[in-house]
Amino acid sequence: MTDTPTKAAELLHLRGQTLTKGDPIAPPITMASMYHLPGEPGGVPGYGRADQPTWEATEHLLSHLEDAPALLFPSGMGAISAALFATLHAGDKLLVPSDGYYNVRKLADLFLSGLGVEIIERPTAAFAEGGFEGISVVFIETPSNPGLDLVDLAATCEAVRGAGGITVIDNTTMTPLGQRPLELGADVVVASDTKAPGGHSDNLMGHVASRDPALMERVRSWRTVAGGIPGPFEAWLLHRSLETLPLRFATMCATAKALAPRLAAHPAIALCRHTSLPGDPSHNLAATQMETNGFLIGLTLKDAATAEAFIDGCPFxxxxxxxxxxxxxxxxxxxxxxxxxxxxxxxxxxxxxxxxLWAALKEALDRL
Known part of the structure; x- marks a missing residue:
């Protein structure tokens, strides 16, 4: 397994190891769309849709976290789209979770199906039922969003590879600090860095990572040709946020683990889902494939009005x-x-x- 604390320490000094005297510690923001390009092109930056030094600085950090080449996109869905368009062909079958992030299903139904891709849906908790024979790409989100069910990544990735397919894992909810799908056999990882990696609710970003050079070249080509590129300022913002991700993520996960049993015991909550809870259906599997239990908690209250009252009634x-x-x-x-x-x-x-935080949550729950 990856030494996550060491990797987090190294993250802060990746750029510093490349600097010479007088260089800025923080990466500069390069806004150029054109580059000085006399003679024949090649070997140097040529045009801003394909070459961007600020992207590359941020991709350096993401590649370090993933232990694999990573490419930056302007949103999580931009990254997911690139991974799917780079791996699917007309006539292929794509398996997606029926209870995962709904926009993945919308992308599949509105666009991929019209290009000749057959879409199959299965619930996360029963994802392996029916096997994977004949399925070209298996898209997995674990923990699922929002239900927090898990897929056994090692077993599923092995089964998909044995059936001749490719696995694309959405690791948004856990980040590379909390779960490492590539080490568990995944072919591709996608993530919305809008979430914890960005962390300040002010930046849309995503990335694709894989250890397959040919596949990553197709992803890069998709980004360049289709034009789904991130802005340099947004890339710089993510670079800045990634340097504090280990601290923020550790705090968020520790607090979630501490609060989950208290929330589960509150009479206003019919069901609490967090993989740290011993009775959670995902508890045992989480212990084997996740380095932490994450910062998301699923709460089921009596009805919609009660849920809205809880949310609106908590100042934190x-x-x-x-x-x-x-x-x-x-x-x-x-x-x-x-x-x-x-x-x-x-x-x-x-x-x-x-x-x-607990005092504010409890007060809001007590008023229901």
Missing amino acids: LRPATSFGGVHSSAERRARWGDEVAPGFVRLSIGCEPQEP
């Missing part, structure tokens, strides 16, 4: 979609059509001190 919760910010946030996910109970709340724990 921001009612917002997305997750992973320094501010704790919560959302009733059924409002987007997710197949969860009307009172299900996805709670994203932020960086607030544990006890004041």
